[in-house]
Amino acid sequence: MTAEPLLEVSDLSRRFGGLKAVEGLSLQVGRGEIVGLLGPNGSGKTTALNLISGALAPDSGSVKLAGQETAGAPSHRVARLGIARTFQLVRLFQTMTVLENVVAGMAFTHEPRFGAAAAADALALLEKLGLADRAAQPAADLTYIDQKRLELARCLASRPRVLLLDEWLAGLNPTELQLAIGLVRSLKDEGVSILMVEHVLEAVRSLCDHCVVMNAGRRIAAGTAAAVLADPEVVRAYLGDEHA
Template sequence: MLEVVNVSKRFGGLVAVDDVSFQVNKHEVFGLIGPNGSGKTTMMNLISGAHKTTSGDIYFQERLISGMPPRGIFLRGVARTFQLVKPLSGLTPAESVMAGVVFSRNPLWGREAEKAAQRMLTRVGLAGRGHEPLSSLTYIDQKRVELARALISDPQLLLLDEWLAGLNATELLEGIDLIKSISAEGTTIVLVEHLMDAIRSLCQTCVVMNVGKVIASGETDSVLSIPEVIDAYLGDASDV
């Protein structure tokens, strides 16, 4: 479904992503983990086309997507949420979600788009909230709107950058179930997450980044028991 081949991204003197390669299989929930600043969000930005690669190639369904504009990548079936939400200011939650389908590869219009948006809002836990001002929603609820906006485009690949971060214990369990149900419908998911319990329960395989490089990859349970991976996380925790 997705193949990242020797990808690097340089910001001036900083190499945020350094010769990274991995592949994601169809229908997989794939974990992308690593301490703060290790290059995870940059990698998501490279896949979605928000950033251009400095070198290396990214293939989606065997077609080269690195170098394409974000809209072209979205139209091929890649949707995303943002680590820091990017609300569409001035629109209601329902209108924000409709924007995800009106501009998608299978567009709906008018009443159809509105009905689909209400269905998606219900699915992410915002039933009946579609016409409140977006600014009156909590940060977490704005993240729900963003997920609905991504889902309504019926993506084949969904990129979730710390979507579960900040949920309380009950919401977290609901959030994990929601991601499982999205996966069960056949959507392939790349999940950036710091919550190890979520990674363990959702991801069959994962890749671990540290300072831009891949330090481990493979089956989640075995990857998370590698001493270098544990060190990378403990090093990060002791920095805080």
């Protein structure tokens, strides 16, 4: 963990009626670091990403990007500041072409590009993600896995400082998983900071510099992947008391 985190979340909380979806969550993501946000289904991980990305406003707490407070800011403003995200259910402009989807991601960022420059950058991203030969196809015609790749390409088009991945590796076969792990690692090597919600433990162990584990809205553990996955409270949260 770096001394001066790029993303700093402090005591973040959000309720829905009587449900404490996120309660007092704190975490940090350093520059060029991959942090895993783990926990069983329903533990509050996606809600946390929604709070960080501006899709939801917190009831209390702080989110800072490079020292600038973003908590409560609308998602379009957060995106312009340099936070991009994927979703569990892929969100694309289905009737637009693959290339147009990526170009669209360049207009809503701290470094907007338009016209020929945007098209050239978009093609380079599609080449990197193995989609260049489908640039002219409608996004709706892509397979599920390729739609996920396209969503990631559109995120990268915004040149994010922090990338939020919400189970982006889910549903990949073993060969695709290894390619995807390599791609995420390459993003880190390029200096992108990543906070990833993930259930694929092979990827967590391979990629994450640090992990935070949630259960019932609260942070219950933090540390290396090996340390948190061996923590009795984490085992209990995933598997029940008889396995702890």
